[in-house]
Amino acid sequence: MSFFRGSRTLITGANRGIGLEWTRQLAGPADRLFATCRRPNEAHQLHEIATSHPDTVNLLSLDVAEPDAIRAAAEQVRDEAGALELLVNNAGINGGGKQDRFRGIDQETMMDVFRVNAAGPHLMTKAFADLLRAGATGQGAADGRATVVNVTSQLGSIANAESDTWHSYRASKAALNMCVRLQAAALRDDGVVAVALHPGWVRTDMGGTEARLSPEESVEGMMKVVRNLSLEDTGRFFDHDGKELPW
Numbered sequence: 540m541s542f543f544r545g546s547r548t549l550i551t552g553a554n555r556g557i558g559l560e561w562t563r564q565l566a567g568p569a570d571r572l573f574a575t576c577r578r579p580n581e582a583h584q585l586h587e588i589a590t591s592h593p594d595t596v597n598l599l600s601l602d603v604a605e606p607d608a609i610r611a612a613a614e615q616v617r618d619e620a621g622a623l624e625l626l627v628n629n630a631g632i633n634g635g636g637k638q639d640r641f642r643g644i645d646q647e648t649m650m651d652v653f654r655v656n657a658a659g660p661h662l663m664t665k666a667f668a669d670l671l672r673a674g675a676t677g678q679g680a681a682d683g684r685a686t687v688v689n690v691t692s693q694l695g696s697i698a699n700a701e702s703d704t705w706h707s708y709r710a711s712k713a714a715l716n717m718c719v720r721l722q723a724a725a726l727r728d729d730g731v732v733a734v735a736l737h738p739g740w741v742r743t744d745m746g747g748t749e750a751r752l753s754p755e756e757s758v759e760g761m762m763k764v765v766r767n768l769s770l771e772d773t774g775r776f777f778d779h780d781g782k783e784l785p786w
């Protein structure tokens with residue numbers, strides 16, 4: 540049985556870009572798919588997927604910068620599904636991207652980006668930890684594990700930080716990478732694998748039109764990486780093609 544078949548999954552930032560593509564590719568095989576975003580009423584493409592998979596896909600409102608909303612989403616998933624085999628912490632913001640240079644950094648931008656890109660995924664993982672523990676032995680679990688995918692970026696790699704661009708974003712993703720190691724340490728004994736996954740350079744609103752990969756190619760690659768994980772891989776940092784990346 541494929542890892543994703545029969546799984547209970549939650550995705551953040553599911554309304555566009557890479558998150559929408561995770562939703563599209565998992566809507567078929569998943570048992571339950573909680574596709575979350577800030578404004579479900581405006582998420583037309585997500586509604587189309589949900590309409591085609593009425594027994595599988597639930598749209599939930601979730602802003603990952605709001606701890607109360609995170610707790611409420613965890614309660615709702617607990618009531619409706621009882622466990623999760625896969626949590627995809629995908630939502631992210633770029634904080635000005637290329638134009639965010641050393642001389643222009645400001646506290647407000649940095650804190651906003653940290654709240655969404657680093658604190659958000661860590662608080663999500665904490666809020667859903669009990670459900671993931673239950674998922675590690677659940678119906679859709681493969682090899683006795685549940686999985687947390689933290690969609691990070693190679694721009695968060697300290698080993699490769701050389702240019703004066705993407706300051707807040709790089710720092711936030713480096714912080715997220717540390718959070719992944721901490722999630723791995725906290726959840727290893729519960730059969731929950733936490734990894735950092737770089738999706739590649741992808742043609743989305745964030746990645747731009749020149750990017751190398753389509754969302755389909757990126758998510759297909761990440762799904763293959765996730766499918767092949769074992770408990771020994773927890774706390775590791777991979778590219779979408781399975782190559783290990785330096786911290």
Ligand SMILES: NC(=O)c1ccc[n+]([C@@H]2O[C@H](COP(=O)([O-])OP(=O)(O)OC[C@H]3O[C@@H](n4cnc5c(N)ncnc54)[C@H](OP(=O)(O)O)[C@@H]3O)[C@@H](O)[C@H]2O)c1
Pocket residue numbers: 551552553554555556557558576577578601602603604629630631632655690691692693737738739740741742743744745746747750
């Ligand atoms: N594209 C690339 O080349 C690339 C490369 C490396 C890493 N990544 C990472 O991949 C992930 C997805 O990126 P993408 O390219 O798909 O970006 P995108 O097209 O800009 O989409 C970002 C998604 O995050 C959501 N989001 C932003 N703030 C949120 C919040 N506070 N709560 C909930 N959702 C929120 C957005 O929702 P709204 O519509 O409500 O804003 C949107 O669904 C991000 O973590 C990004 O850092 C992307």
